[in-house]
Amino acid sequence: VVKFAYTYSKDAHISLESLAPTLHHCEFDEALQMYVVVMDLIDGTDLYDLDSALTHIQVSKLREAERLLRDAGYVLGDIREPNIMVAGEDKLWLLDFEWAGKQGEVCYPAEINMAWEYWAPGVGPGAKIMQAHDAYCVDAIVQEYGPKE
Numbered sequence: 001v002v003k004f005a006y007t008y009s010k011d012a013h014i015s016l017e018s019l020a021p022t023l024h025h026c027e028f029d030e031a032l033q034m035y036v037v038v039m040d041l042i043d044g045t046d047l048y049d050l051d052s053a054l055t056h057i058q059v060s061k062l063r064e065a066e067r068l069l070r071d072a073g074y075v076l077g078d079i080r081e082p083n084i085m086v087a088g089e090d091k092l093w094l095l096d097f098e099w100a101g102k103q104g105e106v107c108y109p110a111e112i113n114m115a116w117e118y119w120a121p122g123v124g125p126g127a128k129i130m131q132a133h134d135a136y137c138v139d140a141i142v143q144e145y146g147p148k149e
Contacts, residue, residue, distance in 0.1 A: 008035040009100035012074040019065040047081035061092040066138045070131045075103045077129035079137040
């Protein structure tokens with residue numbers, strides 16, 4: 001997959017190890033004034049299109065991804081359904097590192113869609129992205145899409 005983005009956190013992407021697509025290239029192109037990002041194509045389904053609940057293993061991997069980011073001092077900021085891909089019973093990846101970066105250094109975009117029902121308190125246009133926001137979104141995703149037992 002080749003992606004062009006105005007912002008991108010290569011370091012946050014790499015910090016997720018196998019819980020993000022393998023990153024092959026991520027550099028800012030001066031001529032384009034954009035990041036050129038090349039990563040593996042994930043053969044999976046995003047949460048919007050998932051027709052079953054996440055498995056316990058997938059929930060564990062989602063929580064592990066949030067922990068890896070937190071432990072490295074990063075935030076993703078956009079842990080929503082289209083940015084979580086799953087396959088089979090045990091695979092899960094996080095996508096979309098355009099808002100990601102070091103906690104307290106990156107902000108939500110001015111044009112953020114606030115209609116999503118799972119945003120954490122404190123999320124808003126231009127607000128600093130905090131690790132607590134990522135944790136809140138993970139908890140909301142697990143409650144909505146996790147195993148119903």
